[in-house]
Amino acid sequence: MNYKSFKKRSYEILEKGASDDRWSRRIDLFIISLIFLNILAIILESVNSLKRDYQLIFDYIEIFSIYIFTIEYILRIWSITEKEEYSQPIQGRLKYLFSFSSIIDLIAIVPAYIPLLIGVDSRVVRGIRLLRLFRILKLSRYNRAFSHIRNVVKSKKEELVISLFAVLTLLVISSSLMYFVENKAQPESFSSIPATMWWGVATLTTVGYGDVYPITGLGKFMAGIMAILGVGLFALPAGILANGFGNTLENKDSCQTCKHCGKDIN
Missing domain, CATH: 1.10.287.70 (Helix Hairpins)
Structure with missing residues (x-):
């Protein structure tokens, strides 16, 4: 598989999969499951007794999720030029970076990197970590209900x-x-x-x-x-x-x- 075909295939897999594309559907299911796992972990982590007993598990889930979401974000930016709307290598990617879907993907990973890049108070860190709840908006890629809501608000x-x-x-x-x-x-x-x-x-x-x-x-x-x-x-x-x-x-x-x-x- 050459560079161009690999890039095209990466785009096809990362986008919402067609019913006959087995790998794309598998990746969709994996990302959706990971998003739900994150939301469940954030909710359970707010219970002090569970956080004390299972903090290591919560940390592993967060680290694993950040790796996956970061790789997904980078691959989407790299392969998005396969879409006609973003076909220009530089202008297309810049346009995509400011799209709704890209901003949501960025919000999903930024809270994990802010404490590493900037020294902040522990109370601020807890507030930043709550931003992880926005990861549920990533489901808008896979559920038409979200796009319908966005279209309705835009039209009205x-x-x-x-x-x-x-x-x-x-x-x-x-x-x-x-x-x-x-x-x-x-x-x-x-x-x-x-x-x-x-x-x-x-x-x-x-x-x-x-x-x-x-x-x-x-x-x-x-x-x-x-x-x-x-x-x-x-x-x-x-x-x-x-x-x-x-x-x-x-x-x-x-x-x-x-x-x-x-x-x-x-």
């Missing part, structure tokens, strides 16, 4: 921004009004507008923790109106996303997949 970004602006506007207005109404009656709970925003978030999202609440008649009346408005406004993003998913699934049903390249065709 304008509507989502508008609904978010409406929610933030209502939060500011409601918190400001409630501050002026309740501040004299409860100077500790409603000490400022930023402090009152905690009540606003809890009320508008209908969570209602009950730690901060109005006690005046006018305050209760306003809180009831804001709670009703919150139900309607916070339902907007859900409706937008539901509509986007519906359109995406309809488009998916109207498309077929090319058996050679794996792309959707009308």
